[in-house]
Amino acid sequence: MLREFIETYRDAIIRRSREKLTARPWPAATTIELDHGVPLFLTQLSETLRHEESGTPYSPAAISATATMHGRELLAQGFTVSQVVHDYGDICQAVTELAIEQNAPITTTEFHTLKRCLDAATADAVTEHARITAESRSAEEVERSGLVAHETRDLLNTALLAFEALKRGTVAINGSTGAVLGRSLTGLRDLVDSTLAEVRLAAKHQRRERVLVAPFVESLAAASRLHAEYRGLQFVVEPIDADLAVKADPQILASAVTNLVNNAFKFTRPGGRVVLKACRKDALVVIEVEDECGGLPEAHGDPFQSFGERRGTDRTGLGLGLSIARKAVMAHGGDISIRNLPGQGCIFSIAVPMAAVDVPLPPTVQQPLK
Secondary structure, three states, X not given: OHHHHHHHOHHHHHHHHHHHHHOOOOOOOOHHHHHHHOHHHXXXXXXXXXXXXXXXXXXXXXXXXXXXXXXHHHHHOOOOHHHHHXXXXXXXXXXXXXXXXXXXXXXXXXXXHHHHHHHHHHHHHHHHHHHHHHHXXXXXXXXXXXXHHHHHHHHXXXXXXXXXXXXXXXXXXXXXXXXXXXXXXXXXXXXXXXXXXXXXXXXXOOXXXXXEXXXXXXXXXXXXXXXXXXXXXXXXXXXXXXXXXXXXXXXXXXXXXXXXXXXXXXXXXXOOEEEEEEEEEOOEEEEEEEXXXXXXXXXXXXXXXXXXXXXXXXXXXXXXXXXXXXHHHHHOOOEEEEEEEOOOEEEXXXXXXXXXXXXXXXXXXXXXXX
């Protein structure tokens, strides 16, 4: 009987499901996920089978409540709808595999009950996941649109005031007012670039190509040098291997790197230095931005979260740059991390898969004329 089999091999089913869940590349299975996703479901499945053996009508209420909670928790941990579905699929596969291995007889009716319970759990988890996603996305989009408009207006107003002062001829273009105009225009450009990159990421619209890292970084550095000059900072680009390359959408990857560089400029102390470099580590290309912000404060929140806690005294900007950078890097199958250097600064690292080496085709052999 399926109920007896599940109760007898409960630990083995949980262990097998755990192996399948933890085999996922990202995100890793958590204790909460395993507690609500596997053991509780098996308990409810056993109770359902017990009720059906006694002739009590089947009620999916208990499974529905827990599956709803499970969908909510998975969303909070960053899981997609696809991963929610796979969660329950892994449980079904684990039960089926162990039943075959143990030669345990499972009737057609029992197997249909298992599938019915899985269907109910999956549907409720996915429904809750989708409901909360839609609600949060709607609220976030409204907030984001308002903040983007507000930030754009502030930058434009500052640029216009600086322009009016320069137009009167009372101040020099290469003085402080000119620097204010330059910072405002740079901020507008960065805001537009980030917004466009986020739109393309949301639409899953990418144009991948082989990108040589050295000229790619140098093209970004040209604008960044002006940005550093406006802020009174040193900006250094270390030499990069000419053969280093990635398979990427140049615009989206550029947005990620630019956001890290601008973030470094924003928090580096006056007169400080920002360093941009890239190197190969195994099969990855690692692009690093090192600043001199003094290090992250203790108990600092996730710096990659949208509208997250700000650090330092500069409160300008939307707090979206690092969030967009992480989305951009993950869209390329990579990861982004931060290394804190207390009292000194931070090193933000982008790691993306290295592109395969281009092998030139052999020259065409000319066949002799007959």
